[in-house]
Amino acid sequence: MAKLHFKNASIRGIVTTVGDKKVTIDEEASKFGYDEKLLKRVKKSMGFNSRYVVSSEDICTSDLCLASAKKLLSGCNIEAKSIDALLMVTQTPDYKAPSTAIILQDRLGCSTDTIAYDINLGCSGFINGLMSAYSLIESGLNRVLLCVGDVASKFAYEKDKNLTPLMGDAGSAILIEKSLSDSYFILHSDGSGYEHLIIPAGGCRYPCNEEALTPKERGDGSIRRDVDMYMNGAEIFNFTIKVVPKMFDELLEFAGKSKDEIDYFVLHQANRYILQNISKRIGVGSDRLPMETVSTYGNQNSASIPGTINGFLSDKYSSKKVTSLFAGFGIGLSWGACIVESKNIFAPAIEQYKI
Template identity: 55%
Template structure:
């Protein structure tokens, strides 16, 4: 079970920033579109199963990579488009944070080679962060911290090629996962933001890739090195933790719900998002929930992926106050209230061959 309810006087991991802001967001998804109806027979699903999964989870189609493309390839494509679109040279960026669970290698850190591929100077810092669905918010806060501490610009790259760590015949998880890599440019500019973070390792096994590291746990013996999900536990965790986190970040950020233009949440499935939306009494248009149905679960790229996929016009053209919330594997969850002002946010790119 998850740990007990938070104590009101408990010291919290909370951060505020005043001089860091997002300059642009670009997302690239895998080039291969997989239609759920077409792939269902290979998973042993009947027509009736397909209908209820489509209704219950919102499964429709997803974008995955073809061949050997990696998360860093998707992120590199996004980053190049981002630098071009913002008119910034990679030489003018002093840091790269790469948030993923699917690095190129277990060692060394992918961020270092990615920085070199992008043309960033050797005088820049680069490191990986191993987080999943909460990773965008954690990465954004880390980038904001670096910028507030003195760097001019930091590139945040987030994403996963999750299709590579699921059993393609496992109907409980394979049809959910999409592949995406996003790049976000953060720079020093006056802008107010607030962040909150949570971590609960007692839910470690709710989402796990067994035998994927050094630990050889007896309960993992013989299990394939593929993502295993206890869907019921994850569902319960989400409904237990996410609505209260949203309430708490609004309080910490001193914002009323009406002051938030968009609630951009991680996109695990349509039903959970609709449930949260109704509980929070937020109208449909301000809490998008279609990403899963079009692109699949993009893991740490799902928040920028939702902006690129469905909100690019609005983010490109006006000042917005956004509430971001990421939650999942770890268990790890985090939220932020962030101001943006007509950032570079083109629509999603499909594939890296352009």
């Protein structure tokens, strides 16, 4: 079992930038073919309300992450040249190759001595990225910049009524530094479920061709192309309620902590319905388990945990010592969680991208 205990790394700052354009489900309902009854139902159950997306195809995840990273470095008063590694977690890189992290190394002004590479993950990406950053610090580096996020507008087809109304665009930057602090991680992977959340075309197994670019009506009532993300919502839900509460028990036991010792359970913000379900199962209320990110910003993929901190807990993380349990779960299938300590970090309120 992949269990990791680190003693020398902690988070110093978190900044999240969301898309520059706000859209609401009321405006979009007709585009997705929702009648009044279904609209009311998705608002109530799933928490659909508003989301932030990029207004132009020219804006990539790296642009949102770069804006976050610049603000983060300036807020922490450090030079880009002092960063030893830059990791980027995304499913929407600038190019198929090379890694976006390397391009960001140059755009941010980091030294050519910097380690830089991408990690292809979504919902569980923040946990995996944070684990990688902590591992590098534990191995001797002083300062790691972790960039996470997706411009989901690039892979959620505009007429996909199941996925698109859920998705928001966001890019976060997180600074991890050498510092005495105990943290505990548990990570899991199950590739047997890879088809439940997938962009089928555009890779080597199904290259992007005319067929892949043709919009088709699907069995689930949605329209999308094979180059777009497909989500089997029921399978993902089923997987989540089976693995996530169990993982919390494993992690708390591994860390030797009780639920009461955790100040905030910041989970991947899949949708309100899933979060309410988990909250009920683990017996932790919304005062310690925020679940409104989707309603305000949309599901921000790997940026949803930092997005929730900057969106709803900025004053708490900025002003005190916090014991957090973070958990991500989804595409892969992949799931992971960690318990980390932080104290008075730089965590300003979320910002919209400025063109």
